[in-house]
Amino acid sequence: MRPESRPCPEIRLDDGGGLPRVILTGDWTLRLLQPELGRFRQQLDQVAVDCSWDLGGVSRLDSFGALLLWRKWERRRPAGLVLPEGLDPVFARLAELGDGELPVEPGYRFLDGTEGVGRIFFKMLRNVVGFVALIGQLAIDFAHLLRTRGHWPMLETSANFYKVGVRAMPVTALVGFLIGVVLSYLSALQLRAFGADVFIVNILGLGIIRELGPVLVAVLVAGRSGSAMTAQIGVMRVTEEIDALAAMGISPYVRLVLPKVVALTLAMAPLTLWGSAVALFGGMVSANLQLDLSFDYFVNALPRAVPVANLIIGLGKGAVFGLLIALVACYFGLRVKPNTESLSANTTASVVTSITVVILVDAVFAIATRSIGLPR
Amino acid sequence: MNDCPVEVRGLETRFGQTWVHRGIDLAVPVGEVVALVGGSGSGKTTLLRQMVGLLRPTAGDVSLFGEPLFAGSRAEQLERRRRFGMLFQHGALFSALSVFANVAFPLREIGITDEAMLRDLVRLKLAMVELDADVALRMPAELSGGMVKRVALARALALEPELLLLDEPTAGLDPDRSSGFVRLIRALHRALGLTVVLVTHDLDTLAALASRVAVLAEGRILAFGPLDEIIQVQDPFIERFFHSDRAQAALARGRGIG
Numbered sequence: 001m002r003p004e005s006r007p008c009p010e011i012r013l014d015d016g017g018g019l020p021r022v023i024l025t026g027d028w029t030l031r032l033l034q035p036e037l038g039r040f041r042q043q044l045d046q047v048a049v050d051c052s053w054d055l056g057g058v059s060r061l062d063s064f065g066a067l068l069l070w071r072k073w074e075r076r077r078p079a080g081l082v083l084p085e086g087l088d089p090v091f092a093r094l095a096e097l098g099d100g101e102l103p104v105e106p107g108y109r110f111l112d113g114t115e116g117v118g119r120i121f122f123k124m125l126r127n128v129v130g131f132v133a134l135i136g137q138l139a140i141d142f143a144h145l146l147r148t149r150g151h152w153p154m155l156e157t158s159a160n161f162y163k164v165g166v167r168a169m170p171v172t173a174l175v176g177f178l179i180g181v182v183l184s185y186l187s188a189l190q191l192r193a194f195g196a197d198v199f200i201v202n203i204l205g206l207g208i209i210r211e212l213g214p215v216l217v218a219v220l221v222a223g224r225s226g227s228a229m230t231a232q233i234g235v236m237r238v239t240e241e242i243d244a245l246a247a248m249g250i251s252p253y254v255r256l257v258l259p260k261v262v263a264l265t266l267a268m269a270p271l272t273l274w275g276s277a278v279a280l281f282g283g284m285v286s287a288n289l290q291l292d293l294s295f296d297y298f299v300n301a302l303p304r305a306v307p308v309a310n311l312i313i314g315l316g317k318g319a320v321f322g323l324l325i326a327l328v329a330c331y332f333g334l335r336v337k338p339n340t341e342s343l344s345a346n347t348t349a350s351v352v353t354s355i356t357v358v359i360l361v362d363a364v365f366a367i368a369t370r371s372i373g374l375p376r
Numbered sequence: 377m378n379d380c381p382v383e384v385r386g387l388e389t390r391f392g393q394t395w396v397h398r399g400i401d402l403a404v405p406v407g408e409v410v411a412l413v414g415g416s417g418s419g420k421t422t423l424l425r426q427m428v429g430l431l432r433p434t435a436g437d438v439s440l441f442g443e444p445l446f447a448g449s450r451a452e453q454l455e456r457r458r459r460f461g462m463l464f465q466h467g468a469l470f471s472a473l474s475v476f477a478n479v480a481f482p483l484r485e486i487g488i489t490d491e492a493m494l495r496d497l498v499r500l501k502l503a504m505v506e507l508d509a510d511v512a513l514r515m516p517a518e519l520s521g522g523m524v525k526r527v528a529l530a531r532a533l534a535l536e537p538e539l540l541l542l543d544e545p546t547a548g549l550d551p552d553r554s555s556g557f558v559r560l561i562r563a564l565h566r567a568l569g570l571t572v573v574l575v576t577h578d579l580d581t582l583a584a585l586a587s588r589v590a591v592l593a594e595g596r597i598l599a600f601g602p603l604d605e606i607i608q609v610q611d612p613f614i615e616r617f618f619h620s621d622r623a624q625a626a627l628a629r630g631r632g633i634g
Contacts, residue, residue, distance in 0.1 A: 037487075339517045
C-alpha cells in the first residue's frame with residue numbers, strides 16, 4: 001500500500017494521418033519502469049524512430065527514463081519532438097554527454113597466459129627479496145637495540161607468548177590426542193597380523209616425536225596464530241597505526257615484528273613437546289584398548305625405542321618452524337595495502353606460504369639429520 | 377505527493393545509560409536542503425543513521441515518504457530503501473570493485489543487466505559528479521579524497537533517488553575541493569529536484585547549502601528554520617555556535633560560494 005500512487009508510464013501509438021505520433025504519458029522513472037522494463041523495451045522497439053514524439057503527458061522523467069528514450073532516438077532529438085519545458089534539462093545533460101565511451105577493460109589476449117606466468121615468477125622473486133629485506137631490517141633494528149640498550153619490548157613478547165603458546169594448548173591437545181589414537185589404531189591392526197605388537201612403541205614414539213608432532217603443531221599454529229598476526233599487522237597498516245609508530249621514531253620492526261617472532265619461536269618448542277606428549281598419550285590409550293599393552297610397558301619401552309636425540313630434533317624443528325611462521329606472517333602483514341581485497345589475499349598467502357615453508361624445511365631437516373638418532 | 381519525505385516523531389535514543397535524543401520531532405519538507413547541526417556527540421549522525429534504518433531508535437517513529445520505515449513486507453521495505461541514496465562520511469566505496477563496478481553495483485542489483493545501458497548510465501552519473509570517464513577503471517584505493525566522495529555521490533545517485541542523505545559531505549576535503557563539492561551538490565539539488573538531509577560541522581557548507589537548519593542540542597531540536605531566523609534565536613548554545621568570530625567568518629565565506 002502506497003499513500004501516493006504515481007501515474008504508470010505508458011506508450012501509445014497514434015496512426016491518424018501523416019506522420020505516426022508516439023504519445024508517452026506517466027512517470028518515466030527508474031522506479032516505475034524497472035519492474036516491467038522488458039515490456040517497455042519491446043514496445044519501444046516496435047516504434048520507428050522517425051515518428052513525431054509527444055512527451056507532453058510525461059509527469060516525471062529521470063535520467064534513466066531519458067536515457068532509455070535517448071538510446072532509442074540514436075542519441076539525438078527526433079524531428080517532431082514535443083517536450084515540456086521542465087524536461088528539457090534532462091535531455092540537455094544527455095546531449096552534453098556526447099558519444100564518448102567509458103574505457104574498456106582489455107579482454108583476454110593470446111599471450112596473456114604467458115605474461116601471467118612471468119608475473120607470478122617476478123612476484124615470487126619480489127617476495128623472496130622482500131622477505132630477506134625484512135630479516136635484514138629486523139637484524140639491523142635488533143643490533144641497534146642491543147647497542148643503545150633501548151626499550152626492550154618485553155611486555156609485548158610476553159603477551160604474544162601467552163596468545164600464541166598458552167592459548168593454543170587446548171586445540172593442540174585435542175588434535176594431537178585424536179591423531180595419536182587414529183595412528184595407533186591403524187598401526188595396531190597391521191602389527192597384530194605379524195604378531196609384532198610391541199613395536200607399536202617404536203612406531204608411535206619415533207613417528208610422533210621426530211616428525212608428526214612438530215609438523216602437526218606447526219600447521220595448527222600457522223592456521224591459528226600466523227593468520228592472526230598477518231591480519232593484525234595488516235589492519236594496523238590499513239589504519240595507519242604502523243606509520244604513526246614510525247613517525248614517533250619507534251621501529252615497527254622492534255615493537256611489532258620482533259615480539260611476535262621471539263614469542264612464537266620460544267613458544268613452539270614447549271608447544272611441540274605438549275602436542276607430542278598428548279599424541280603419545282592418545283596412542284598409548286588406543287594401544288591399551290586394542291593390543292592390551294599396559295601403560296607401564298609403554299612408558300618403560302619408550303626411552304629404549306626412541307633415543308633422546310629425536311626429542312631434541314623434534315623440539316628444535318618446532319622452534320625453527322615457529323620462527324619461520326612468525327616471519328612469514330609478519331612479512332605478509334606488512335605488505336597489506338589499504339583495501340579489503342589485499343587484507344584477505346595476504347592473510348591467505350601468509351597461511352599457505354607458512355605451511356608450505358614448514359613442509360619444505362621439514363624435508364631439509366629429514367635429509368640433514370638422517371644419520372642422527374635412528375636405529376640401525 | 378506526500379509533503380515530507382522524512383518525518384521523525386517523538387524519537388528517543390539511549391546508548392547504555394546515556395540519553396542521546398530525548399524526544400525529537402522533525403519533518404523535512406520536499407525539495408528542501410535541511411542541515412542537522414550540533415556539537416560533537418549531540419547525535420546528529422545517529423539521527424541520520426536512524427532515518428535510513430541503520431539504527432533503531434529506543435522509542436519513537438521514523439517515516440520515509442509518508443510510511444513508517446519498517447512497515448510492510450520485505451519487498452515494500454526494499455522499494456522504500458531504493459528511493460533514497462546515502463553518502464557516507466568516508467565514501468564507503470567497495471574497495472574490491474572498480475569505480476565503474478561501484479556505480480553500476482546498485483543498478484545491477486535491481487536487475488538492469490544490459491551492459492551497454494549500464495555503461496551509458498555510469499557515464500552519465502560520472503559526468504553529473506563532474507568526473508572524467510577515465511576514472512572508471514580505477515580502484516577506490518587509487519583515488520584522492522575528493523574523488524572518492526564524488527564517486528560515492530555518483531553511486532548514491534545511481535538509483536535516481538528522491539531523497540539524498542549526506543553525512544559530513546565536506547569533512548576531510550581542502551577548502552577549494554570542499555566549495556567545489558558544495559557547488560556540485562547544489563547544482564544536483566536544483567537539477568534533479570532532490571530533497572537533501574545533511575549532517576555537518578562545517579559552517580561554510582551550512583551557509584552555502586542549507587535552506588533550513590535544525591539545531592540539535594541537549595537531545596532536542598532547539599530550533600528549525602531558515603538560517604537567518606536561526607541566528608536570531610536567543611539561546612546560549614546557538615549564540616556560542618553561530619556568533620563567534622570564527623563562525624561569522626565561516627558563514628560569510630559559505631554565503632560567498634556562488
